[in-house]
Amino acid sequence: MPLYADIIVNISVSALDRTFQYLVPEEMEAAIRPGSRVDIPFGTRNVTGYVVGLGRTPLVDPSRIRPVLGFAPKGVALEDRAMALAAWMRERYGCTMNQALTTVLPAKKAVRKGKAKLPAPAWEDLEMRPPAVLNGSQARAVQAIEEEMAGQNRPVLLHGITGSGKTEVYMAVMEKVMAAGRQVILLIPEISLTYQNVRRFYQRFGARIGLIHSRQSQGEKYETVEKARRGELSLVIGPRSALFTPFPDLGLIVIDEEHDESYFSETSPRYHSVEVAEKLAQLSGAGLILGSATPSLDSYYKAENGAYRLEKLEFRAAEDSELPRVEVVDLRREMKEGNKSIFSRSLKSKMEERLAKKEQIILFLNRRGFAGFVSCRSCGKPLLCPHCDVSLTLHRGGFLKCHYCGYQIHAPETCPSCGSPYIAAFGTGTQKVEGLIEKTFPGAKVLRMDADTTKGKEGHSRILSAFARGGADILLGTQMIVKGHDFPRVSLVGILAADISLYREDYRAAEQTFALLTQAAGRAGRAGIPGEVVIQTYQPDHYAVEAASRQDYEAFYREEIVRRRLLHYPPSGCMLEVLVSGRDEQENTALAESLAEQIRHGSASSGADVIGPAPHFRSKVQDVYRQVLLIKHPDKELLLRIAARLQETGNSRVQSDLY
Numbered sequence: 289m290p291l292y293a294d295i296i297v298n299i300s301v302s303a304l305d306r307t308f309q310y311l312v313p314e315e316m317e318a319a320i321r322p323g324s325r326v327d328i329p330f331g332t333r334n335v336t337g338y339v340v341g342l343g344r345t346p347l348v349d350p351s352r353i354r355p356v357l358g359f360a361p362k363g364v365a366l367e368d369r370a371m372a373l374a375a376w377m378r379e380r381y382g383c384t385m386n387q388a389l390t391t392v393l394p395a396k397k398a399v400r401k402g403k404a405k406l407p408a409p410a411w412e413d414l415e416m417r418p419p420a421v422l423n424g425s426q427a428r429a430v431q432a433i434e435e436e437m438a439g440q441n442r443p444v445l446l447h448g449i450t451g452s453g454k455t456e457v458y459m460a461v462m463e464k465v466m467a468a469g470r471q472v473i474l475l476i477p478e479i480s481l482t483y484q485n486v487r488r489f490y491q492r493f494g495a496r497i498g499l500i501h502s503r504q505s506q507g508e509k510y511e512t513v514e515k516a517r518r519g520e521l522s523l524v525i526g527p528r529s530a531l532f533t534p535f536p537d538l539g540l541i542v543i544d545e546e547h548d549e550s551y552f553s554e555t556s557p558r559y560h561s562v563e564v565a566e567k568l569a570q571l572s573g574a575g576l577i578l579g580s581a582t583p584s585l586d587s588y589y590k591a592e593n594g595a596y597r598l599e600k601l602e603f604r605a606a607e608d609s610e611l612p613r614v615e616v617v618d619l620r621r622e623m624k625e626g627n628k629s630i631f632s633r634s635l636k637s638k639m640e641e642r643l644a645k646k647e648q649i650i651l652f653l654n655r656r657g658f659a660g661f662v663s664c665r666s667c668g669k670p671l672l673c674p675h676c677d678v679s680l681t682l683h684r685g686g687f688l689k690c691h692y693c694g695y696q697i698h699a700p701e702t703c704p705s706c707g708s709p710y711i712a713a714f715g716t717g718t719q720k721v722e723g724l725i726e727k728t729f730p731g732a733k734v735l736r737m738d739a740d741t742t743k744g745k746e747g748h749s750r751i752l753s754a755f756a757r758g759g760a761d762i763l764l765g766t767q768m769i770v771k772g773h774d775f776p777r778v779s780l781v782g783i784l785a786a787d788i789s790l791y792r793e794d795y796r797a798a799e800q801t802f803a804l805l806t807q808a809a810g811r812a813g814r815a816g817i818p819g820e821v822v823i824q825t826y827q828p829d830h831y832a833v834e835a836a837s838r839q840d841y842e843a844f845y846r847e848e849i850v851r852r853r854l855l856h857y858p859p860s861g862c863m864l865e866v867l868v869s870g871r872d873e874q875e876n877t878a879l880a881e882s883l884a885e886q887i888r889h890g891s892a893s894s895g896a897d898v899i900g901p902a903p904h905f906r907s908k909v910q911d912v913y914r915q916v917l918l919i920k921h922p923d924k925e926l927l928l929r930i931a932a933r934l935q936e937t938g939n940s941r942v943q944s945d946l947y
C-alpha cells in the first residue's frame with residue numbers, strides 16, 4: 289500500500305489547516321517522518337515543505353497525487369529548529385504534529401488598529417543602575433556556567449538559597465552571551481508576581497528587553513515576537529510560552545524558580561518547560577541555567593547523576609541580610625491548651641509587636657489542594673489510604689476514596705488515630721481569615737491577595753506595589769505571594785497552616801510543601817531588619833516542615849528520595865498516568881478497565897506495575913467522568929511505547945502523561 293505525506297509549504301499556524309498530500313516514493317518510506325524537510329512540486333515550481341503527517345489513505349484520486357521529489361538539504365535554521373522541536377514534542381508527549389506546531393510556532397496575528405496599549409510599566413523609566421560586584425560564590429558560579437557552556441554544555445542547576453543572588457549570576461552570564469551577539473530567553477513563573485525582579489533586568493539591559501505575559505493582548509504579544517524574530521531584542525522575559533520566541537541565534541535559556549508548577553502545560557501537548565528547554569538548548573547550541581532555592585526532585589536527581597551540573601550559592605548576598613529565625617508552633621498543643629483561634633499565641637504576640645513598631649507582616653495561607661480532604665482538628669492527622677500513602681477524598685454520600693487505587697471506606701465518626709470526634713473536611717478561605725485579622729488586630733491595615741482580588745490586567749502588581757509602598761501593615765495571601773518578592777520592611781512571616789498541602793493526594797505533596805514553606809519563609813528579613821517566621825502546623829515533626837524551618841534542602845532531598853525509591857515513584861523509576869474520560873460513567877469505567885487489562889496483558893513479561901483504574905480525584909468535571917490508570921516501570925522507553933500505542937488507538941478520550 290502506498291504511503292502519503294501531509295505537507296505544509298509555509299511554516300505558520302495559519303498554514304496548518306492547509307496541508308497538501310504527496311506520495312512518498314518507496315525508497316523514502318523508511319526515513320521519512322513528521323518534521324522531515326522535503327522538496328515537492330508545487331504548481332509549476334518546486335518548493336520545500338515540511339511533513340506534518342503520514343498515512344495510507346489518499347484524500348483525492350490517487351492518480352492525481354504527485355510524488356515527493358526527495359529530502360531537502362537543511363535550510364532556514366529557525367524553521368528547522370521549530371520543526372525538530374515539534375517532532376520531538378509529538379513523540380515525547382504523544383500529541384499530534386499539528387498540536388505540537390501550534391505550540392511551537394508563535395501566533396501570527398497583527399495588531400488591531402486602535403487597540404489600547406498596555407500602560408508603560410513604571411520600570412521602563414528607571415535610572416540605570418550599575419551591576420553589583422559579584423561576591424566569591426557568585427563569581428565562581430558564573431565561571432563554572434561559562435566553562436560548562438564552552439565544553440560539555442550540560443544544563444546547569446543553580447541551587448541558591450532565597451536571597452543568595454541568583455539573579456545577579458543570571459545577568460552576568462546573559463551579558464556575555466549578548467555581547468557575543470546571541471539572544472537570551474528568561475522564563476519566570478508569572479511576571480505580575482515578580483515585577484520587582486523584572487525591574488532589575490530593565491535597569492541592566494534597558495531597551496533590548498521584550499516582555500511576554502498572560503495579561504497582554506494578542507497584538508502586544510505579536511509585536512514582541514516580531515521584534516525578536518528581526519533580531520531587535522536581546523532578551524525576552526516571560527512565562528512558559530516565551531520559550532518559543534523565534535530568536536535568530538538563541539544563546540542562553542534561563543529558567544528561574546525551575547521547580548514552579550506553572551512550567552507544566554495543562555493543555556495538549558502537556559509539556560514540561562524544563563524538558564523542552566533542554567531539547568531546545570541542544571538544538572540551538574544554547575546554554576541552559578535552571579535556578580531555584582528548592583529545586584524539583586527531578587532536577588536535583590539529574591544533578592546528582594551528572595546529567596546536570598550543580599552549582600550552589602549557600603549564603604545571602606546582600607550585606608546584613610541573614611536567614612530568618614524560624615519558630616515552629618504545634619497547633620495540636622494550642623487546641624489542647626484552649627486556643628481555638630487560627631492565630632497561635634506566639635504568632636499573635638509577634639504580630640502585635642510588629643504592628644506597634646510599624647514593620648510589615650506577611651501572612652501566608654496555605655490552601656493548596658485543600659479540596660475535599662478530611663483531617664482531625666485535635667491531632668491534625670488526615671485520613672490516608674493504607675495502600676498508597678496519599679489522603680482520601682470525601683465524596684458524596686460520606687464515602688472516602690483513594691483516587692490512586694480505588695480503596696474506599698465510609699467516613700468514620702471518630703479519628704482513627706486519637707479518637708477525637710472533631711474530624712472534618714478542611715478549608716479556610718482567605719476572606720474569612722481577613723475578617724479574623726480585622727477582629728483580632730483592630731486598626732491594622734490588611735491587603736488581601738487571592739484569585740478574587742487580582743482580577744484584571746494589573747491585579748497583582750497593583751496590590752504588590754501598594755504593599756511595597758507601605759500602604760498596608762499586613763499582606764494576606766495564598767501561594768501567589770510567596771514567589772520571589774523582596775519587601776525590605778517585612779520582618780515577620782506567618783504561615784497559618786503549613787501542612788495542608790501535605791495531604792494532597794499526589795506523590796509530590798511533600799516536595800511542593802517543602803518548596804512553599806521554604807519560599808514563604810525566605811520572604812522575611814531581607815535588608816537590615818532581622819526576620820522572623822512562625823510556621824503553624826499540626827505536624828511539627830514532618831520532615832518537609834522540619835527541613836523547611838531550617839531551609840535545609842539537602843536534608844529534605846535525602847529523606848524524600850528514599851521514599852520515592854521505596855514506592856517506585858519518579859524520579860526513581862518512571863510513571864505513566866493515563867486519564868480516561870467520557871460522559872457515560874459505566875461505559876467510561878469499562879473502557880478504562882479494558883485498557884488496564886490490555887496493558888497488563890501486553891506488558892506482563894516486562895514487570896510493569898499497573899495500578900487502577902480508579903476515579904480521578906476530580907472524578908467528574910463538567911459532566912465528564914474521569915478514571916485514572918498508573919503504570920510504573922523503571923524504563924521510560926517502555927512507558928513511551930505504551931503511551932504511543934494508546935495514542936494510536938486514536939481515542940481522544942485517552943490522555944497520558946509521562947513522569
Ligand code: ADP
Pocket residue numbers: 420421422423426448449450451452453454455456605606607774
Ligand atoms: P535570589 O535571586 O537568589 O533570591 P537576588 O539576586 O534577588 O537573590 O539577590 C538578593 C538581594 O541581594 C538583592 O537585593 C540583590 O540586589 C542583593 N545582591 C545580590 N548580589 C549582591 C552582591 N554581590 N552584592 C551586594 N548585594 C547583592
Ligand code: ZN
Pocket residue numbers: 664665666667668669703704705706707708
Ligand atoms: Zn485525631
Ligand code: ZN
Pocket residue numbers: 673674675676677690691692693694695
Ligand atoms: Zn490507595
